[in-house]
Amino acid sequence: MKTICLYFEIHQIIHLRRYRFFDIGTDHYYYDDYENERSIREIVEHSYIPALDTLLEMINGSGGYFKVAFCISGVGIESLEQYAPEVIEKIQALAQTGCVEFLAEPYSHGLAALGNEESFKREVKRLSKKIKEYFGYTPKVLRNSSLIYSDDIGLMAADMGFKGMITEGAKHILGWKSPHYLYHCALAPKLKLILRDVTLSDDISLRFNNSEWEGYPLFAENYIERIATQPEDEKVYGIFMNLTALGMEQPLHSNILEFFKALPECARSKGVTFSTPIEICNTEQSVDELSVPYPISWRDEERDISTWLGNAMQREAFNKLYSVADRIRISNDPRINQDWDYLQASDNFSAMSTKPVPVGVDRGIYSTPFDAFTNYMNILGDFINRVDALYPVEIDNEELDGLLTTIHNQEKKIELRDKEIVLLKAKVEKLDQECDKLRVQLSDCKKSGKATKSKAKAVKKSAKEE
Numbered sequence: 001m002k003t004i005c006l007y008f009e010i011h012q013i014i015h016l017r018r019y020r021f022f023d024i025g026t027d028h029y030y031y032d033d034y035e036n037e038r039s040i041r042e043i044v045e046h047s048y049i050p051a052l053d054t055l056l057e058m059i060n061g062s063g064g065y066f067k068v069a070f071c072i073s074g075v076g077i078e079s080l081e082q083y084a085p086e087v088i089e090k091i092q093a094l095a096q097t098g099c100v101e102f103l104a105e106p107y108s109h110g111l112a113a114l115g116n117e118e119s120f121k122r123e124v125k126r127l128s129k130k131i132k133e134y135f136g137y138t139p140k141v142l143r144n145s146s147l148i149y150s151d152d153i154g155l156m157a158a159d160m161g162f163k164g165m166i167t168e169g170a171k172h173i174l175g176w177k178s179p180h181y182l183y184h185c186a187l188a189p190k191l192k193l194i195l196r197d198v199t200l201s202d203d204i205s206l207r208f209n210n211s212e213w214e215g216y217p218l219f220a221e222n223y224i225e226r227i228a229t230q231p232e233d234e235k236v237y238g239i240f241m242n243l244t245a246l247g248m249e250q251p252l253h254s255n256i257l258e259f260f261k262a263l264p265e266c267a268r269s270k271g272v273t274f275s276t277p278i279e280i281c282n283t284e285q286s287v288d289e290l291s292v293p294y295p296i297s298w299r300d301e302e303r304d305i306s307t308w309l310g311n312a313m314q315r316e317a318f319n320k321l322y323s324v325a326d327r328i329r330i331s332n333d334p335r336i337n338q339d340w341d342y343l344q345a346s347d348n349f350s351a352m353s354t355k356p357v358p359v360g361v362d363r364g365i366y367s368t369p370f371d372a373f374t375n376y377m378n379i380l381g382d383f384i385n386r387v388d389a390l391y392p393v394e395i396d397n398e399e400l401d402g403l404l405t406t407i408h409n410q411e412k413k414i415e416l417r418d419k420e421i422v423l424l425k426a427k428v429e430k431l432d433q434e435c436d437k438l439r440v441q442l443s444d445c446k447k448s449g450k451a452t453k454s455k456a457k458a459v460k461k462s463a464k465e466e
Contacts, residue, residue: 001235001271001272001273002227002228002230002234002235002236002237002271002272002273003235003236003237003272003273003274003275003280004227004237004239004267004272004273004274004275005069005194005236005237005238005239005274005275005276005277005280006067006068006069006239006240006274007068007069007070007071007103007143007166007238007239007240007241007277008068008069008070008071008240008241008242008243009070009071009143009240009241009242009243010048010070010071010072010073010076010242010243011072011073011075011076011109011242012036012039012040012043012073012075012076012079012080013039013345013347013364014031014036014075014079014342014345014347015031015032015035015036015039015364015365016030016031016032016348016365016375016376016379017029017030017031017032017365018365018375019375019378019379019382020378021378023378023382024378024381024382024385025382025385027382028335028382028386030339030342030343030379030382030383031342032365035364035365036079036083037083040079040080040083040084041083041084043244043247043248044083044084044086044087046247046248046251046252047243047244047246047247047248048084048087048090048243048244048247049086049087049090050246050247050252050257051243051246051247051257052087052090052091052094052243053090054246054257054260054261055068055094055260056090056093056094056097057261058260058261058263058264059094059097059099059100060097061261061264062264062265062268064097064098064099065264065267065268065273065274066099066263066264066274067099067100067101067274067275067276067279068094068099068100068101068274068276069100069101069102069103069141069276069277070091070094070100070101070102070103070243071102071103071104071105071143072091072102072131073105073106073107073108073109073127073145074106074107074108074109074123074126074127074130074341075107075108075109075341075342075345076109077130077134088134091134091135092134092135095135095136095137099276100276101137101141101276101277101278101279102131102135102137102139103139103141103142103143103166103277104124104127104128104131104139104141104142104143104162105124105127105142105143105144105145106120106123106124106127106144106145106344107123107124107126107127107130107341108123108340108341108342108344108345109145109344109345109346109347110123110145110341110344110345110346111145111148111305111308111309111318111344111346111349112322112325112344113144113145113148113153113156114148114295114305114309114318115318115321115322115325116322116325116326117156118325118326118329119322119325119328119329120156121156121159121160122329124142124160125160127139139162140162140163140164140278140281141162141163141164141165141166141194141277141278141281142157142160142162142164142165142166143165143166144165144167145346146297146298146299146307146346147166147167147168147196147240147296147297147298148167148295148296148297148305149165149167149168149193149292149295149296149297150292150293150294150295150296151185151186151187151291151292151293152187153165153295154185154186154187154188154191154193154292155185155187155188155191157185157188157191158185158187158188158190158191159188162191163190163191163192163278163281163282164191164192164193164194164277164278164280164281165185165191165192165193165194166193166194166195166196166238166240166277167193167194167195167196167292167296168195168196168198168296168297168298168303169195169196169197169198169238170198170296170303171198171303172303173290173291173292173296173303174195174290177288178231178234179195179196179197179198179238180195180197180230180234180235180236180237181195181234181235181236181286181287181288182194182236182280182281182284182285182286182287183195183286183287183288183289183290184286184288184289184290185289185290186289186290186291186292189286189289192280192281192284192286193286193290194236194238194277194280194281195236195238195290196238196239196240196298197237197238197239198298200223200226200227200237200239201238201239201240201241203215203218203223204218204223204239204241204245204250204256204259205241205242205245205249205250206249208250208254208256208259209250209251209254209256218259219259219262220259220260220262220263220266221262221266223259223263223266224263224266224267224269224270224272225270227267227270227272228270228271228272235284236280236284240298246260299350300355306353306355307349307350307353307355308346308349308350308353309349310353310354310355311352311353311354311369313352313354313369313370313373314349314352314353314373316377317348317349317352317373317376317377317380318349320377320380320384321343321344321380323384324384324387327387327390327391328340328387330391331387331390331391333390336386336387336390339383340383343376343379343380343383348372348376351363351364351366351369351372351376352369352372352373352376353369354369
C-alpha cells in the first residue's frame with residue numbers, strides 16, 4: 001500500500017542588526033528586535049495560525065487517517081516563546097491527537113554537522129530534550145538543517161541512537177533509483193533513510209500558485225492520482241516543505257489550504273495512506289544502501305552545500321565561527337551560549353551567497369553578499385573577543401582537552417541517570433497498575449462476601465418461615 005510521509009519545517013530567521021567595526025568591544029547586542037518581531041508576527045498571522053488550524057481540522061475530520069510530522073528548530077521555539085506563544089499551544093494541541101511526530105535537528109538550525117561533530121551531537125540532544133519538554137515526544141528520527149546529509153552524518157545519527165533520517169532525493173545521488181523506497185546509510189545499515197520527492201514537494205511549495213506552470217491549477221484529486229498510478233512496489237512518498245509554504249510562499253487566496261483539506265479523502269478513496277517517519281522506519285524494509293560521500297541538501301538546483309559554503313567569504317566565516325566551538329562547549333555563560341546558537345544559524349551564511357538569488361529570497365538589511373559578510377564578521381569579531389576573555393587562547397590544548405573530557409564524562413553520567421529515572425518511572429507505573437488491579441480484586445471479594453452473607457441470611461430466614 002502506498003503511503004505519504006508529510007513533513008513541515010518550522011524555523012525562524014534571527015535577523016542581525018547593522019553592526020559597525022567601531023561597535024566591536026563596546027556593544028555586545030547583535031539583533032534587530034523590531035524586524036524579528038515584525039517578521040514572525042507576519043508569518044504567524046498569514047501562515048502558522050491558519051495552517052496549523054487546517055492540519056488539526058484534517059486530523060479530526062479524517063478520524064486520524066491523516067498524519068503529519070514537524071521539525072521545529074530550537075531558535076524557532078525561542079522566537080515563538082517570545083513573540084507568538086499561541087503557536088506553541090496549537091502545536092501542543094496537534095501533539096495530543098497522536099497523529100503527529102516530531103523530528104530532531106540541530107538546535108540552532110546551523111551547519112554544526114559540517115564543522116564540529118561534538119557540537120552537532122550536543123545541539124541535537126538539546127533540541128530533543130526541548131521537544132520532550134514542550135510536546136511530550138522523544139524524537140526517534142533525525143532531520144538535519146536543510147536536509148543536509150552524507151554518509152558521515154548518517155553515522156553520527158546512528159551513534160546517537162536514531163532509527164532513521166530524512167534527506168533529499170537528489171538525482172545525482174539516486175541516479176536510476178527511485179526516491180519512493182526506504183534506503184539505509186552506507187556506513188550504518190541500521191539507520192533508515194526516507195527521501196524527499198523533489199517534484200511532488202516543489203509542485204506544492206514552489207509552483208502551486210504559478211499560473212504559467214503547465215500543471216496549474218493543481219487539484220487534490222489529480223495530485224493523489226499521480227501517486228496512486230506509480231508502480232505498485234514504490235510505496236513511500238516523502239513530501240517535505242516549510243510550513244510557510246502554506247500562506248506565505250503560496251498565499252491563502254491561492255486556495256492552498258482548501259487543497260490540503262481535500263487530500264485525506266482523496267487519498268482514502270485511492271487506497272493511499274498517511275504515515276509518520278517512524279512508522280515507515282518500523283514497517284518498511286530497506287531495499288538498498290544509499291551512498292552519499294559528499295553532503296547533499298534540498299537547496300537550489302545543485303542540491304549540495306554551495307548555498308552556505310560555496311565561496312571564499314562563506315568558508316572564512318564558517319571556519320572562524322567553528323574555531324571556538326570547543327571553547328563554547330565548556331562555557332556556562334547563558335549570553336555566550338545564546339549568541340552561539342543564533343550566529344550558527346544557516347541563514348547567516350546563505351545571505352553571503354554569490355549564487356543567483358532564487359525568486360522570493362530576501363537578503364534583509366544586506367544590499368550585497370559582501371555587505372552580509374562584512375556585517376557578520378564584525379559581529380563574529382566581537383563574539384570571539386568575548387569568548388577569549390572567558391577562556392583565553394593561552395589555555396593550552398592539554399588543559400582544554402582535560403576540560404572537554406570532564407564535560408563529556410559528566411554528560412555520559414547525566415544520560416545514564418536520565419535512563420535510570422525513566423526505568424524507575426516505568427516500574428512505579430507498573431506497580432501502580434498492579435495495585436489498582438489488587439484494589440479492584442479486593443473490592444470484588446468484599447462485594448462477593450457481602451452477597452454470600454446476604455444469601456445465607458435469606459436462606460436462614462426462609463428456613464425459619466417453613
